[in-house]
Amino acid sequence: GAVVSQHPSWVICKSGTSVKIECRSLDFQATTMFWYRQFPKQSLMLMATSNEGSKATYEQGVEKDKFLINHASLTLSTLTVTSAHPEDSSFYICSARVPSGRWEQYFGPGTRLTVT
């Protein structure tokens, strides 16, 4: 149980275009999902917290107009990188909170974004 999927697993886009990444909880309902970014040989940095039915909460320094997050259902959150630039190239990982008292998070397999 507690499986989280991401789509696509990798994507290449041209500078100035937008790209959408999906995060799905496959066998449970996730009222809260999290989006992280990871640069090579660095740790995961939380970008935003996505709550079903409400606006996402962004971490300091993360541009909410550039990284659009939508959590329209209990099993799906999407991250759209708008007007992507090469510096947005990174590994994006989502996680979903299992609805239990432990607040344990299960992570998706990640999406490699390359902006050319």
Next chain:
Amino acid sequence: KQEVTQIPAALSVPEGENLVLNCSFTDSAIYNLQWFRQDPGKGLTSLLLIQSSQREQTSGRLNASLDKSSGRSTLYIAASQPGDSATYLCAVRPTNDYKLSFGAGTTVTVRA
């Protein structure tokens, strides 16, 4: 602000040797601590989760200890195998928040 440090950053051992990975955190007000494994280009796999009230957790060849007062956790991997080669991350969750703070990881190479 919570700072999580993992030492060493990289580790290379021959097969069969025991592994000791260290994680330290600056704020002892944690709810739990979790160890993850990450293979190159992949997501995170949860290995062990230790609640703040626990001292250790074990799963197979893995054992993780937690000393909350000193801000330390250690992950032991017994009788290492080449398949254990990966990056190991620790993450802490504070008592007053749900956000995880991650260390930069220890990259382990087990030589056959």
